Amino acid sequence: MRDYIVKRVLRSFLVLFGLSLGVFALLSISGDPATIMLPPEAPMSEVISLRKALGFDEPVYIQYLKFLSRALRGEFGNSWQYGLPAINLVLEFFPATFQLALAALLFALVVGIPLGVVSAIREGSIIDALGLSLGVVGRAMPSFWLGIMLILVFAVNLKVLPTSGKGELRHLVLPAITLSTAFLAQIVLLVRSGMLDVLREDYIRTAQAKGLQPYTINMRHAFRNTLIPVVTMVGLTFGRLLGGSVITESVFSWPGVGRLAVQAVSARDFPLVQASVVVFALWIVLANLIVDLLYAFLDPRIRYG
Amino acid sequence: MAVEKNVADVLAEKTLTRRRGLAFVLFWASHNVLHSLGIAMTALVIFVALLAPLLSPHDPTLQDSKIRLSPPAWAEEGSAEFPLGADNLGRDLLSRIFYGARVSLIVGVCAVLLAGLFGVILGLLSGYLEGRIETLIMGVADAQLAFPSVLLAIAIIAVLGPSFGNVLLVLTISGWVIFARLVRGTTLSVKQTDFILASRSVGAPDYRIIFRHVLPHVVTPVIAVANIQIGQMILAESALSFLGLGVQPPTPTWGGMISDGRVYIWQAPWLSIFPGMAIVFTVLGITYLGDWLRIVLDPKY
Numbered sequence: 089m090r091d092y093i094v095k096r097v098l099r100s101f102l103v104l105f106g107l108s109l110g111v112f113a114l115l116s117i118s119g120d121p122a123t124i125m126l127p128p129e130a131p132m133s134e135v136i137s138l139r140k141a142l143g144f145d146e147p148v149y150i151q152y153l154k155f156l157s158r159a160l161r162g163e164f165g166n167s168w169q170y171g172l173p174a175i176n177l178v179l180e181f182f183p184a185t186f187q188l189a190l191a192a193l194l195f196a197l198v199v200g201i202p203l204g205v206v207s208a209i210r211e212g213s214i215i216d217a218l219g220l221s222l223g224v225v226g227r228a229m230p231s232f233w234l235g236i237m238l239i240l241v242f243a244v245n246l247k248v249l250p251t252s253g254k255g256e257l258r259h260l261v262l263p264a265i266t267l268s269t270a271f272l273a274q275i276v277l278l279v280r281s282g283m284l285d286v287l288r289e290d291y292i293r294t295a296q297a298k299g300l301q302p303y304t305i306n307m308r309h310a311f312r313n314t315l316i317p318v319v320t321m322v323g324l325t326f327g328r329l330l331g332g333s334v335i336t337e338s339v340f341s342w343p344g345v346g347r348l349a350v351q352a353v354s355a356r357d358f359p360l361v362q363a364s365v366v367v368f369a370l371w372i373v374l375a376n377l378i379v380d381l382l383y384a385f386l387d388p389r390i391r392y393g
Numbered sequence: 394m395a396v397e398k399n400v401a402d403v404l405a406e407k408t409l410t411r412r413r414g415l416a417f418v419l420f421w422a423s424h425n426v427l428h429s430l431g432i433a434m435t436a437l438v439i440f441v442a443l444l445a446p447l448l449s450p451h452d453p454t455l456q457d458s459k460i461r462l463s464p465p466a467w468a469e470e471g472s473a474e475f476p477l478g479a480d481n482l483g484r485d486l487l488s489r490i491f492y493g494a495r496v497s498l499i500v501g502v503c504a505v506l507l508a509g510l511f512g513v514i515l516g517l518l519s520g521y522l523e524g525r526i527e528t529l530i531m532g533v534a535d536a537q538l539a540f541p542s543v544l545l546a547i548a549i550i551a552v553l554g555p556s557f558g559n560v561l562l563v564l565t566i567s568g569w570v571i572f573a574r575l576v577r578g579t580t581l582s583v584k585q586t587d588f589i590l591a592s593r594s595v596g597a598p599d600y601r602i603i604f605r606h607v608l609p610h611v612v613t614p615v616i617a618v619a620n621i622q623i624g625q626m627i628l629a630e631s632a633l634s635f636l637g638l639g640v641q642p643p644t645p646t647w648g649g650m651i652s653d654g655r656v657y658i659w660q661a662p663w664l665s666i667f668p669g670m671a672i673v674f675t676v677l678g679i680t681y682l683g684d685w686l687r688i689v690l691d692p693k694y
Contacts (some may be wrong), residue, residue, distance in 0.1 A: 103536040114552050126452050228676035230628055232635045233669035240662050333544045350636055351550040361551045
C-alpha cells in the first residue's frame with residue numbers, strides 16, 4: 089500500500105513537472121513580451137532594457153527555473169486587465185466554479201445511477217429506451233446549445249428560472265443541468281452495461297434459484313458490483329467537469345474561473361491565463377490522485393497488484 | 394417433460410417471455426432502423442456540405458439590413474425567400490447552416506485523420522518497441538488524459554491566436570491519445586503471435602514487421618474509433634467556435650452562429666435553435682453510423 093501511494097504521488101509530481109514545461113514553452117513561443125508591452129514605435133534601446141529587466145536575456149534553463157520558482161510561490165504577475173495579482177483573482181473566482189461542478193456531479197449521480205439500474209433491470213422496456221436515448225443524445229449535444237435551449241424554455245418562455253448570474257439556489261439549476269448532461273449520459277450507459285454484465289453472472293442465477301427477492305438480488309448482489317467503475321469515472325470526471333465549466337460559465341455568465349479564463353484569452357491577458365490554467369491543472373491532478381488512492385482503498389487488487 | 398426442466402431452463406424461459414414484450418420488439422426494430430438512419434443522416438450532411446453553393450438560396454455572408462432578424466417562413470411575418478429567417482446582420486440562416494456544414498465536416502475529418510495518424514504511429518512504436526520509448530509516450534498520454542482538452546485549447550489559442558490551422562492543431566493534440574492507447578494495446582497482443590515470431594526469425598526488419606504484419610491488425614478498431622471521434626471533434630470544434638476561439642468570421646460555423654444568436658434569444662430564438670439542431674443531427678448520424686460500422690467490422694459480433 090505504501091509503495092503504491094509513493095508511486096502514485098511521484099507520478100503526480102511528474103505530471104506537474106511536464107505541465108510546467110508546457111506552460112513555459114507556450115509562454116516562450118508567445119513572442120517577445122517586451123515587444124508586446126511596449127508601443128511599436130519604442131526605440132530599440134528601450135526594448136533591450138525592458139528585456140533585461142524582465143530577465144529575457146538569460147539562458148532558457150535559467151528563465152525556466154525562475155518561472156518555476158515564481159509559479160511555486162503563486163506569482164504570475166498582475167492581470168493586465170484588472171491590475172490585480174492574477175492568482176488572487178483566480179482564487180477568488182474558484183469557489184463559484186467548484187460549487188457548480190459539485191452541483192453538476194450530484195445531479196448526474198442522483199439521476200444517472202437509478203436510471204442506469206432500472207434500464208438494465210427492465211432491459212427493452214420504455215424506461216430502457218429512455219435511458220439509452222438519453223445516453224446517446226446527451227453525448228451528441230453541444231453543452232452550450234443545451235444551456236441556451238434550457239434558458240429559452242425555462243427562463244424566456246416559462247419564466248420560472250433566471251437566465252444567468254449567481255445568487256440563490258435557483259440560479260444554480262440550469263447551469264448544473266447543462267454541465268452535467270454529458271456526464272449523466274456516460275453514467276447511465278456505464279451503469280446500464282455494468283448491471284447487464286453482472287446480471288448474467290452465475291451468482292445472480294444462484295441468488296434467483298435460492299428464491300431471493302428481486303430487489304435484494306438487484307441491489308445487494310448486482311448493483312454493488314457495478315459501483316467500482318462508477319467511482320473511477322466520478323474521479324476522472326470531476327476534473328473534467330471543471331474544464332467543462334469553461335463553456336457553461338460563459339453561457340450563464342457564472343462568475344467562475346472558466347469564464348475568467350475565456351475573457352483573459354480574448355484580452356490576451358497572459359498572467360491571468362497562466363494562473364487559471366495552473367490552478368485548474370493543480371486541482372485536476374489532485375482530484376485524480378485522491379481518486380486513485382480511494383480506489384486502492386476500495387479494491388484490494390490494486391493495492392497489491 | 395415438465396418435471397425434468399431444470400432451474401436454468403425455467404429462468405431462460407422466464408427471460409424469453411419477458412423479452413417477447415411489445416416494447417422489446419419495438420426497441421430492437423428501432424435499433425436496426427437507427428443504423429440505416431445513421432447512414433442516411435451522414436450522407437445528407439456530406440451532400441449538403443459538398444453542394445452548399447448550389448443548395449443555398451443566398452450568399453451566406455451577404456448582409457441585408459431590411460431583413461434583419463426576420464423569422465422563419467412558417468411564422469406570421471416570415472417569407473419563403475428566407476426559409477429559416479435571417480440573423481442579426483440580415484444574412485440568410487439556411488444558407489449559413491448549409492455552409493457551416495463544410496467547416497464542421499472538414500475540421501472533424503481532418504482532425505481525426507491527423508490525430509489518427511500520429512496516434513497510430515506513436516501507438517505502434519510504443520507497443521512494438523516497449524522500453525523507454527513506451528514509458529515516455531504513454532507518460533505523456535496519461536498526463537494529457539488527466540488534463541481537460543478545453544483548457545489545453547484555450548492555453549494554446551491564447552498564444553497562437555484563433556485560425557483554421559490552430560483549431561486543427563489543438564484538436565490533433567487533444568485527440569491523438571485515444572488512438573495511441575488503442576493501437577498500443579492491439580500491438581502488444583499481436584506481437585505475441587507466432588507469425589510475428591516467424592517473420593522475425595527469417596530476418597524481416599522491424600519497420601517491415603510493423604507495417605506489413607502489425608498495422609493490418611490495428612486498422613479495424615482504428616476505423617471504428619475514428620468514426621466516433623469525428624462526431625466528438627465536430628462537437629469540440631463547435632465549442633471552440635462558440636467561445637470565439639475557432640475558425641473566425643465571416644466564415645459561417647455552427648458554434649459561431651449559436652454564439653451570435655444567443656444575444657437575440659428574446660426576439661429571435663431560431664438563430665440559436667437551428668444551428669444547434671444541425672450539430673445534433675450531424676453528430677447523431679455519425680454516432681449511429683459508427684455503431685453500425687463497429688458491428689460490421691468486428692467479427693466478434
